Amino acid sequence: MANLIVGVTGGIGSGKSAVMQAFEWLGIVAEDADVMARVVVEPGKPALKAIVEHFGPDVLAPDGSLNRPALRQVIFSDANAKLWLENLLHPLINQELEKRLAAAQSPYALLVSPLLFETGQNRLVDRVLVVDVPEALQLERASKRDGVDVGQIQRIMASQMDRQERLARANEVLDNSGDLASMQQQVERLHREYLSMSSAAR
């Protein structure tokens, strides 16, 4: 069982998914908060029923799954609705993450989340690794990945924690401004550090 949980965070396009995959290749269990945000609203789950009761059947797709663009539209223009939804979902997402991390079969485990601090998920982790790139590179990589204009990425960045504030809360920082080989090397170094921390904690 994992006796060290590392939270991995960073802005959109910083490289969290790439870093997560590199740790997974080393045999480390990683849970992704974005994936869990989808799991808790799957058809049949109580959260989906609560959402439909609150917002009406227009937030459902014809197949009975959540119509995410429709829901996004509703909360975009209504701060109270957004708050209601976050109050419903964040505790459910956190519970599910906590359960899965507790069952993780690797010496340490990762919780990867773009909103680690904003959602209180930082309370589930022992340490925080920030994946960091300069904002210009973040914009370039994220807009290229998603095939959207930089304005759209800038709007998402504006809703996320500011770079300096995130860095100030880091225990470790992975500088992802280099190439993938440089990222890989840093992951391997961090892996050795986390392995030794986890055996010291045993």
Ligand code: ADP
């Ligand atoms: P996040 O999960 O933080 O939003 P991703 O891991 O998806 O970010 O990375 C954003 C984009 O940048 C992806 O297309 C990814 O392949 C690419 N990328 C990540 N790290 C590097 C790197 N060190 N060098 C070049 N491209 C990278």
